[in-house]
Amino acid sequence: MSDYAAPLDDIRFTIDGLVDLDGLTKLEPYGEIDADSVQAVLEEFGRLMAEVWAPTNVTGDTVGSHMEGDGVVTPEGFKEAYQAYADAGWGAVPFEPEYGGGGFPWVVGIAMQEMLNSANMALAMAPLLTQGAIDAILFHGSEEQREVYLKRMVSGEWAGSMNLTEPDAGSDVGALRTRAVRQDDGSYRITGQKIYITFGEHDLTENIVHLVLARTPDAPTGTKGISCFIVPKYLVEEDGSLGERNDVKVVSLEHKMGIKASPTCVLAYGDESDGAVGYLIGEENAGMRYMFTMMNNARLGVGVEGLGLAERSYQQALDYAKERHQGYAPGAARGEKSLIVDHPDVRRNLLTMRSVTEAMRALAYTVAEHIDIAKHASEEADRTEAQELVDLLIPLAKSWCTDEAERVTSIGIQVHGGMGYIEETGAAQHYRDAKITQIYEGTNGIQAMDLVGRKMPMRAGGVFTDQVARMRATVTELEGAGDGLAPIAEELAKAVDATESTGRWLMENGMEDPVVALSAATPFQRLFALTAAGWLMGKQALLASRRLDAGDGDSSFLEEKLITARFFARNVLPEVHGLVGPATSGKDDLMGASF
Known part of the structure; x- marks a missing residue:
């Protein structure tokens, strides 16, 4: 590697x-x-x-x-x-x-x-x-x-873990059965079992602070009856020192396709006592509401995992392509074999990896910027607008960045050819590691359900309409920025048209019949995400062009940014149009099929 x-x-x-x-x-x-x-x-x-x-x-x-x-x-x-x-x-x-x-x-x-x-x-x-x-x-x-x-x-002296999933309660968190019983001293005794707990046990820190979702005896059914508890691995004494070991133990580790060094634990609570000691966070039965306050950061974080893997895979593929000799590139003199980086198809693979990775970075960082604004802007209107944008783009950032991580890391293997299929090169590890990002913190299908069920209806569709307006404003800027950016303006304008019309169809048809909305959710989510990525690559092109005109920065670096943005607009963004049909095909065939 x-x-x-x-x-x-x-x-x-x-x-x-x-x-x-x-x-x-x-x-x-x-x-x-x-x-x-x-x-x-x-x-x-x-x-x-x-x-x-x-x-x-x-x-x-x-x-x-x-x-x-x-x-x-x-x-x-x-x-x-x-x-x-x-x-x-x-x-x-x-x-x-x-x-x-x-x-x-x-x-x-x-x-x-x-x-x-x-x-x-x-x-x-x-x-x-x-x-x-x-x-x-x-x-x-x-x-x-x-x-x-x-x-x-x-400080990192102690670690934390999130304990949501159970054997019969994966994405359906409301079905969990872990039990929490209040004690006279105000603490709770937690009993039950959790699975898929990342770093639920390890040797990196002296204590692990588990956050555990559980149900009190008289709690309502479903997600309305879930509470959240702090359950430390070691109890903490009044002076801050560590006390006795709590009754939370690792039962086994999962054997996984990727991220093998991250211990994914089955944890048992209260197997050796009347329960692990836990402390209620906030109020009883408010656990899911508390979880959702951190969900945007968590889902963005998973999208950034996809970004990180894509960048590492691209770097490795590029290094290999600049070292590996094979065949003769067009126009090359006969003699020493050409580097594969000189072959047009390899260059297409590399530029796809690079442009998609840069678009992922732009999307993730833009969402993070607006998380900061939503928390700290001085004007309420600015905070509200920023939070609406975060809410709308979070499912796109999580799903698209992780879907694209699978694509980019797969291309990385392809650039290596047969050597990419050999584990010793390390190219396959990135692909294997990437797969989980599409699954956890809400599968990408769940992100799509969230997009069409909760985010598109915000302010009666006004939040979506505002985003369309932002993207159209960038098209206008690109149209006035010279011939070099004209291809980006043209492709982005067509993508925004397709996104707006498909979104309008979804709101007109899907709001009346939720099955129609859910049937369209995944293709529409990808369509919208591609357009949002194209919008940000258009902004990248504008920024690079302005800095070039001003003589501000490394001209070679900025020229590469323009090339990458144009490539994305011409070669990746047009995928939007192939998604309009799937997103507007309705429910009949989907629900009429027999399985």
């Missing part, structure tokens, strides 16, 4: 160009942050990822994590890599200073997540799951809970 290098120039272009970083630093919490400090953070973090984390990726895939007694041992090098990350305080960068955080915008944290996942997605799952647990406690925990747990979770 080739070495990983953090794509700092690409990240800088996106985070301080497509994203309005200057505007974010004017928001109240970020007044002490500037572009130079962001760049310094990303450069140093990228160095850690390249030099310390990335070399552990292959070892993790070939060795995996394993159980010893009632503990889990991670592969060689993982503890040291994690400790280097925690000791330097990297996990704290995007969190609030009052809990030991660095106070940087969330979009900076997302850029760091990209590098984490490129370097070693399996290991990255530990801090990323901890971030989700931090969010839940930060927004819904009591002040006492925040004081006890947050500082040591933000």
